[in-house]
Amino acid sequence: MKVLVVGANGQIGQKIVKHIQESEEHSPVAMVRKNEQKERLEKEWIDAVLANLEDSVDDLAKVLSGVDGVIFSAGSGGSTGADKTLLIDLDGAIKMMEAAEQAGVDRFLLISAIGADKRENWSEEIKSYYVAKYYADKALENSSLNYTIIRPGALVNEPGTGKVWASTDFEYGKVPREDVARVAVASLTAEPTYRKAFNLLSGETSIEEAVNRL
Structure with a gap:
C-alpha cells in the first residue's frame, strides 16, 4: 500500500x-x-510532495494521485492560536477527507486525541483543540471512507515499548509517540480497526495483538 503521511x-x-x-x-x-x-526526505530515498492543508480540496486531491491510503497526523502545534488549530486540525483534516473521496482513496487513518469524543472532559485551556478533534472525528465517521480513528493518551517522547492498551473503553494515561506511529502503521491493513475509533495508551499487549482484537 502506498500511504500518504499528512x-x-x-x-x-x-x-x-x-x-x-x-x-x-x-x-x-x-x-x-x-x-x-522535501529535499531532506528525498536524500533519504523517501518520496515527498509539497502541499499545504490550507490549499483547496482540488489541489489536495492531486497530491493523492497513485496513493492507496492516508494517515493524517498533522496538527497546528501548541504554539499557535485557536484560529490556526481550526484551520489545520479541523478544516485541514476535513479537506483531506474530501480530497481522498474525490481521488478515490478509500483508506484513511486519523490521529486524534483521547477524550476528544467526551465534551464533559475537555480542558478549558485547550478547548479549541478538542473542538477541532471532535468535529474532525465526526466528519470522518460520517464520510464514505474506510476510516480508523486513533485517540492516543498524553504523548511522551520516551522510547516505544511495543506494548499498548487499545480499546473503545475510556481511560487516562500516556503513550510514547513511537508506539502511536507503530499502531498507525499496523492498523493500515488490520480489519478489526476498519470503521472504528479507539483509545490508545501504554499497556501490556503487543501492538499486533492489540489492533487485531479490537
Whole structure:
C-alpha cells in the first residue's frame, strides 16, 4: 500500500514515515510544506510532495494521485492560536477527507486525541483543540471512507515499548509517540480497526495483538 503521511514533518509523522519505509508491505509518501523538508526526505530515498492543508480540496486531491491510503497526523502545534488549530486540525483534516473521496482513496487513518469524543472532559485551556478533534472525528465517521480513528493518551517522547492498551473503553494515561506511529502503521491493513475509533495508551499487549482484537 502506498500511504500518504499528512504531517510528515511532525513528531509522530516522522516516526510513521520511518516505520512505513521499514515495512515490507507499504511505502510512504511524505506530505510537507517546505522545499527543504522535501529535499531532506528525498536524500533519504523517501518520496515527498509539497502541499499545504490550507490549499483547496482540488489541489489536495492531486497530491493523492497513485496513493492507496492516508494517515493524517498533522496538527497546528501548541504554539499557535485557536484560529490556526481550526484551520489545520479541523478544516485541514476535513479537506483531506474530501480530497481522498474525490481521488478515490478509500483508506484513511486519523490521529486524534483521547477524550476528544467526551465534551464533559475537555480542558478549558485547550478547548479549541478538542473542538477541532471532535468535529474532525465526526466528519470522518460520517464520510464514505474506510476510516480508523486513533485517540492516543498524553504523548511522551520516551522510547516505544511495543506494548499498548487499545480499546473503545475510556481511560487516562500516556503513550510514547513511537508506539502511536507503530499502531498507525499496523492498523493500515488490520480489519478489526476498519470503521472504528479507539483509545490508545501504554499497556501490556503487543501492538499486533492489540489492533487485531479490537
